[in-house]
Structure formats: structure tokens, C-alpha cells
Amino acid sequence: MSAVSRLDLQVASVGAEALDVMRIELVAADGGALPAFEPGAHLAVDLPEGMTRHYSIVNDNRERHRYVLGVGLARDSRGGSSYLHRQMRCGMRLSCSAPANNFRLDPHAASVLLIAGGIGVTPLVSMAHWCAARHKPWRMVYAARSRQRMAFGDDLRQLGGALRLHADDEHGGALDVAALVQSRAPDEQIYCCGPAALMDAVAAAGSALPDGVLHFEWFNAPPQAQTPERGDDGFWVDLRRSNDAVFVPPDRSVLEVLEQHGYEVPFSCREGLCGTCETPVCEGEPDHRDYVLAPSERASRGTMMVCVSRAVSQRLVLDL
Numbered sequence: 001m002s003a004v005s006r007l008d009l010q011v012a013s014v015g016a017e018a019l020d021v022m023r024i025e026l027v028a029a030d031g032g033a034l035p036a037f038e039p040g041a042h043l044a045v046d047l048p049e050g051m052t053r054h055y056s057i058v059n060d061n062r063e064r065h066r067y068v069l070g071v072g073l074a075r076d077s078r079g080g081s082s083y084l085h086r087q088m089r090c091g092m093r094l095s096c097s098a099p100a101n102n103f104r105l106d107p108h109a110a111s112v113l114l115i116a117g118g119i120g121v122t123p124l125v126s127m128a129h130w131c132a133a134r135h136k137p138w139r140m141v142y143a144a145r146s147r148q149r150m151a152f153g154d155d156l157r158q159l160g161g162a163l164r165l166h167a168d169d170e171h172g173g174a175l176d177v178a179a180l181v182q183s184r185a186p187d188e189q190i191y192c193c194g195p196a197a198l199m200d201a202v203a204a205a206g207s208a209l210p211d212g213v214l215h216f217e218w219f220n221a222p223p224q225a226q227t228p229e230r231g232d233d234g235f236w237v238d239l240r241r242s243n244d245a246v247f248v249p250p251d252r253s254v255l256e257v258l259e260q261h262g263y264e265v266p267f268s269c270r271e272g273l274c275g276t277c278e279t280p281v282c283e284g285e286p287d288h289r290d291y292v293l294a295p296s297e298r299a300s301r302g303t304m305m306v307c308v309s310r311a312v313s314q315r316l317v318l319d320l
């Protein structure tokens with residue numbers, strides 16, 4: 001299992017935040033201060049039957065007495081969000097990871113454009129708090145199917161940035177993403193979280209932007225993420241510290257093969273989303289399939305997510 005330290009948290013309050021979105025406020029079960037978190041960070045929440053789900057922390061990261069989460073009821077819930085929506089009550093205990101962050105806000109960004117879709121607003125709310133506290137220029141465009149589905153609107157309105165709400169049912173359709181990205185100021189960094197269709201549209205509209213301008217947070221991996229490509233006949237992985245080598249066939253992940261051979265690699269999501277299984281690469285060229293590493297980190301070939309990423313070269317050498 002994951003080596004990430006666990007926190008014993010207690011539900012201090014729970015309630016409806018918007019249609020199919022619940023707000024959960026968690027405090028330390030012992031009443032103490034909680035570990036600090038960065039804007040954009042998330043908790044990995046342990047749920048029954050071995051499930052782990054990742055939820056962004058919404059509140060101001062200067063607060064050390066609570067974590068506020070927003071949990072959307074997923075239409076295709078695999079048990080996580082439906083369990084929380086049905087079972088959460090004040091006083092219940094939850095075991096969670098310490099806060100982790102794969103969606104870092106660049107503290108040197110001159111100004112920030114936050115693009116939210118549906119429940120994807122959650123990591124962006126904590127970013128808005130951070131910007132507001134530091135008088136960093138920020139604006140948010142928040143799209144959802146209807147106004148009733150927009151969560152944390154009151155929190156955002158109080159922060160004083162430029163907030164534009166786009167309800168599809170009021171505007172006759174989806175947000176014009178191309179026009180929005182075109183409206184970007186020259187010094188503005190873009191942070192986007194929402195459904196895959198929104199993030200794909202932002203990525204396409206911003207494809208010519210310089211590296212480091214666009215940032216995404218993925219909650220779910222598209223289904224093709226772990227599919228071997230044609231021509232993938234498997235590859236060898238040398239384990240430098242263990243003086244061992246394993247073969248990864250086309251239908252198994254590096255993580256699965258390592259587990260099969262008795263190696264304990266920390267993991268959580270197994271979908272390339274959380275960063276827990278990040279492993280140093282000593283030699284070889286990884287075929288990155290994750291949603292965590294930035295383009296510059298991929299280019300450096302320094303690490304890979306062994307739960308989904310594969311190899312371009314015939315051999316990889318890992319620091320294991």
C-alpha cells in the first residue's frame with residue numbers, strides 16, 4: 001500500500017453545496033492543527049472495500065484547523081462519491097493522506113485565469129483564495145450545465161476577483177473556449193479543471209501557447225490511458241538498486257509486474273492521476289501516459305509514473 005502517512009480526521013460539518021455537490025468540512029480528530037497544504041492540493045480519502053478517492057481542498061490554505069472538500073455525485077460513480085453522499089454524517093471519522101499537490105499554482109505568475117467546469121471548480125477555489133490573499137490579479141470563468149450545479153459561488157464572490165458564470169442552459173450551449181483562451185492577457189497563466197471535453201478544448205485552443213502557460217488537473221483518466229499501442233511488444237525494466245530485471249508484457253503495467261515480483265512501490269490511484277508511484281528513471285526513454293508531469297518534467301526523463309507509463313526505448317533502468 002501507499003507509504004503516504006495517514007491522517008485521522010473527523011467530519012465537523014456536512015451539507016448540500018449545490019445540486020449533486022456536497023460540502024464536507026474535516027478537522028483533526030485530536031483537535032490539533034492540520035498539516036499545511038498548497039492551493040490546488042488534494043486529499044486521498046480511504047473508503048470502504050479498499051477504495052481510495054482524491055478530493056481537492058477548497059478552502060484558504062492559510063487555515064490550519066480544517067480542510068473543506070467539495071464532492072460531486074458522479075453519474076458513473078464507482079462507489080466513492082455515492083458512498084460519501086449517502087453515508088457522511090457529522091462526527092464520522094475518515095482516514096486520509098496528508099495533502100499532496102499535482103496542480104501547483106506558479107507563485108510568480110503575474111496574473112491568473114482559472115477555467116472551471118462543474119465540480120472541477122474545487123482546486124480552483126483554493127487558488128482564488130491564494131490569489132485574493134496576495135492581491136494577485138485573477139479571474140475565473142466557471143461553466144456548468146446549470147446555475148444550480150455551481151458550487152462555492154458564495155465563497156468565490158466574496159474574494160473580489162472577476163468571476164464569470166456560464167450556465168449552459170441559460171446561454172444556449174457550451175462555453176466558447178476558443179474565444180476565452182484567445183482573451184488571455186500576455187502575462188496570464190491558465191489553470192483548468194473540469195470534464196475532459198472542456199480540458200481538451202482548452203488544450204486545443206492553447207496548443208500554440210508557450211510551455212508553462214497551461215496547467216490541468218485531471219480527476220479521471222480517459223479510458224485509453226492504459227491501452228498498449230500497436231507495436232508495443234513489451235519491454236525490459238532493469239532495477240538498478242535491486243540488481244534485478246523484469247519483463248513488462250503489453251497487457252501489464254510496470255507497477256503490476258513489480259508487484260508480481262514482490263516489489264513494494266507506493267501507489268494510490270493506479271490511473272496516472274495522483275503522482276504517488278513516481279519513480280526515478282536512470283536510463284531509457286519513458287512513454288509518459290500520466291496526467292501529473294508537466295511537459296518540461298517529461299522532457300527531462302527524470303521520473304515516470306509506473307502505474308500507467310511505458311517505454312519508448314526497449315529497456316528502462318529504474319532506481320529501485
Ligand code: FES
Pocket residue numbers: 266267268269270271272273274275276277278290292305306307308
Ligand atoms: S498510483 Fe497514482 S499516478 Fe500512479
